[in-house]
Amino acid sequence: MPKRDQDAHMRNNPIYDMLTEGQRAMIAHALVVEKLPRRTRIYNEGERVEYLYLLVEGCVKVFRKGIGGNDYVQLAMPGHFFNIRPYFTDGRHPFSAETYSETELYKIPVEVIERILHQNVQVCRYCIAALAQEVSKQEERSIGLMQKQMRGRLAETLLYLAELYGYEEDGYTLRIQLSRNDLASISYMTPSNVSRTLSAFTSERILSLERKKIKIMNLSQLEHISDLG
Amino acid sequence: MPKRDQDAHMRNNPIYDMLTEGQRAMIAHALVVEKLPRRTRIYNEGERVEYLYLLVEGCVKVFRKGIGGNDYVQLAMPGHFFNIRPYFTDGRHPFSAETYSETELYKIPVEVIERILHQNVQVCRYCIAALAQEVSKQEERSIGLMQKQMRGRLAETLLYLAELYGYEEDGYTLRIQLSRNDLASISYMTPSNVSRTLSAFTSERILSLERKKIKIMNLSQLEHISDLG
DNA sequence: CGCGGTGTTGAGTGGAGTCAAACTGCGTGG
DNA sequence: CCACGCAGTTTGACTCCACTCAACACCGCG
Numbered sequence: 001m002p003k004r005d006q007d008a009h010m011r012n013n014p015i016y017d018m019l020t021e022g023q024r025a026m027i028a029h030a031l032v033v034e035k036l037p038r039r040t041r042i043y044n045e046g047e048r049v050e051y052l053y054l055l056v057e058g059c060v061k062v063f064r065k066g067i068g069g070n071d072y073v074q075l076a077m078p079g080h081f082f083n084i085r086p087y088f089t090d091g092r093h094p095f096s097a098e099t100y101s102e103t104e105l106y107k108i109p110v111e112v113i114e115r116i117l118h119q120n121v122q123v124c125r126y127c128i129a130a131l132a133q134e135v136s137k138q139e140e141r142s143i144g145l146m147q148k149q150m151r152g153r154l155a156e157t158l159l160y161l162a163e164l165y166g167y168e169e170d171g172y173t174l175r176i177q178l179s180r181n182d183l184a185s186i187s188y189m190t191p192s193n194v195s196r197t198l199s200a201f202t203s204e205r206i207l208s209l210e211r212k213k214i215k216i217m218n219l220s221q222l223e224h225i226s227d228l229g
Numbered sequence: 230m231p232k233r234d235q236d237a238h239m240r241n242n243p244i245y246d247m248l249t250e251g252q253r254a255m256i257a258h259a260l261v262v263e264k265l266p267r268r269t270r271i272y273n274e275g276e277r278v279e280y281l282y283l284l285v286e287g288c289v290k291v292f293r294k295g296i297g298g299n300d301y302v303q304l305a306m307p308g309h310f311f312n313i314r315p316y317f318t319d320g321r322h323p324f325s326a327e328t329y330s331e332t333e334l335y336k337i338p339v340e341v342i343e344r345i346l347h348q349n350v351q352v353c354r355y356c357i358a359a360l361a362q363e364v365s366k367q368e369e370r371s372i373g374l375m376q377k378q379m380r381g382r383l384a385e386t387l388l389y390l391a392e393l394y395g396y397e398e399d400g401y402t403l404r405i406q407l408s409r410n411d412l413a414s415i416s417y418m419t420p421s422n423v424s425r426t427l428s429a430f431t432s433e434r435i436l437s438l439e440r441k442k443i444k445i446m447n448l449s450q451l452e453h454i455s456d457l458g
Numbered sequence: 459c460g461c462g463g464t465g466t467t468g469a470g471t472g473g474a475g476t477c478a479a480a481c482t483g484c485g486t487g488g
Numbered sequence: 489c490c491a492c493g494c495a496g497t498t499t500g501a502c503t504c505c506a507c508t509c510a511a512c513a514c515c516g517c518g
Contacts, residue, residue: 066376067458088361094368117354124353125346131360132317138364139323142371146417147296150474180497188375190475195498211483211497229296379506409465419507424466440465440515 013054013079018122026115032107042097042105049087051107055080058103059165059176063185064095073185075100075176077164085134087113088127100178148229150189154197155226157187158207162216170215177212242283242308247351255344261336271326271334278316280336284309287332288394288405292414293324302414304329304405306393314363316342317356329407377458379418383426384455386416387436391445399444406441 016024032051036042042053045064053060053076060076062083074095076082086093087110116123145153158174165176180198184191198214201207206222208215216222245253261280265271271282274293282289282305289305291312303324305311315322316339345352373385387403394405409420409427416423427443430436435451437444445451 064372066372067456068376070376072372072376085361085364088357089365094365117357118350121347121350121353124350124357128317128346128353128356128360131357131364132314135314135360135363135367136318136323138367138371142367142374143293143295143301145371145375147299147301191497192476192499193474199498420465421467421508422506428466 015123015126018120018126019116020120023116023120026112027108030109030112034105034107036099036103036105038099038101038103040099040103042099043093045093045096047093049091049093049110051109052081052084052087052113053097054106054108055082056104056106059100060097060103060105061100061182062095062097071181071185073182075161075164075186081130084127085131088131100176100182145188148226150187150193150197151200151225152227152229153187153189154183154194154201155222157183158214158216158222159226160186167216172217173213173215177214179212244352244355247349247355248345249349252345252349255341256337259338259341262333263336264333265328265331267328267330267332269328269332271328272322274322274325276322278320278322278339280338281310281313281316281342282326283335283337284311285333285335288329289326289332289334290329290411291324291326300410300414302411304390304393304415310359313356314360317360329405329411374417377455379416379422379426380429380454381456381458382416382418383412383423383430384451386412387443387445387451388455389415396445401446402442402444406443408441 019027036058042060055076055078057078059078060082062074062076064072066072072095074083076097083093083095083097117127144156148156161174161176161178165174167173168175178186180191180194183189184194187194189197198207198209201222202209204221206216206218206225208217248256265287271289284305284307286307288307289311290302291305292300292302295301301324303312305326312322312324312326346356374382377385390403390405390407394403396402397404407415409423412418413420413423418426427436427438430451431438433450435445435447435454437446
């Protein structure tokens with residue numbers, strides 16, 4: 001990959017402006033660019049955190065098996081570092097991560113991050129803000145999940161996917177295509193019930209389905225279902 | 230309150246060691262000590278964040294009404310700042326807070342915090358670690374809540390209360406005494422089901438109840454129920 | 459003594475999980 | 489090219505967990 005593109009992506013990153021020339025050079029030198037095919041493991045639950053990962057292009061799923069085989073699944077946000085929290089706690093990954101589609105990532109070794117954090121208060125402040133927002137999102141989601149029932153939870157998930165990955169050119173079809181299983185894990189449902197509920201939504205003219213492609217026909221109605229519970 | 234005791238509590242706080250003499254003086258000067266009776270509102274949902282609060286003694290409940298009148302309830306941890314996250318996000322309280330029992334707090338104006346964060350990388354690092362741990366706890370709890378059923382959730386809550394506030398002198402009775410209603414909110418249950426499940430636990434010789442006093446008779450069994458789901 | 463808030467328990471209902479059967483699309487190999 | 493098998497999806501029937509509603513008991517308080 002040409003050097004120019006790397007710089008472009010780094011410049012888009014909000015941290016970039018806070019860095020000194022020396023710090024930028026340090027990152028440019030240590031940065032590893034990786035292009036991965038779909039369904040490739042990036043790291044495993046329990047391993048030490050060696051890099052921070054920035055999702056440039058594609059989709060990464062962060063997950064763990066829970067009680068009774070129920071998976072817990074999160075999706076990484078394009079343009080952001082994902083799953084940075086364990087670096088700041090015990091230094092071990094509590095989840096595994098793998099690519100869902102063809103994906104490009106930047107890897108930065110933690111030692112470099114460490115040195116920069118030590119030097120640069122602004123970057124520290126940025127991390128604080130980022131983590132605070134993560135707490136906030138976690139909390140809101142947790143509250144939402146617990147007090148909504150299936151329809152509301154699935155609606156919330158669909159809106160979340162739209163926010164994260166956006167739509168195809170038609171402006172209605174979700175760009176990301178998940179299996180029913182992953183939709184179920186994210187929404188804390190069973191695959192059966194995801195299927196049932198999606199069917200219900202289509203017969204209510206809220207969605208239209210074509211295999212894994214989901215088209216949102218009536219956005220306001222979907223938001224209504226999500227808000228209502 | 231005598232100055233000596235204040236110093237003692239501040240010295241126990243992990244941040245204290247990271248501060249310069251000047252910064253310590255700044256805090257000592259701005260610090261407000263407050264003793265509040267039970268059931269006193271500290272701040273309301275939506276208000277601007279003006280202080281960071283350190284819970285010295287007693288119990289503080291942080292809460293919000295959710296969809297359909299279901300409350301969401303958290304408890305503050307003695308010896309720690311509580312609910313600091315909104316200061317780092319939008320600067321408004323997403324929840325209300327009130328004392329549950331007779332309580333003593335320290336209030337530090339946010340401007341003072343701001344100035345110190347700007348000067349002191351170590352304190353920044355401390356905040357990062359604190360927030361990272363908060364994300365972690367939130368996440369684990371969210372996962373646990375969703376995949377456990379009632380018995381497991383209530384067991385988890387009881388263990389959580391034990392961890393937070395400890396036991397009375399007998400070593401078995403939980404020091405904190407919550408209403409069935411608050412137990413329900415924390416565990417995402419209805420008061421009816423809290424009552425039922427507590428009864429079930431006593432008839433299984435896991436707990437013994439006397440009004441609001443809860444005595445844990447068989448800790449390992451309770452942990453087993455919590456872990457199992 | 460009566461009242462209100464809180465806790466307990468029961469009966470009935472409905473939402474969500476489980477299990478299983480049919481159907482689909484897809485890749486593989488004969 | 490077709491046959492086969494597999495994995496994922498859809499749908500139905502059944503079961504069970506948890507919520508609702510209501511009646512009753514309990515304690516504290518005026």
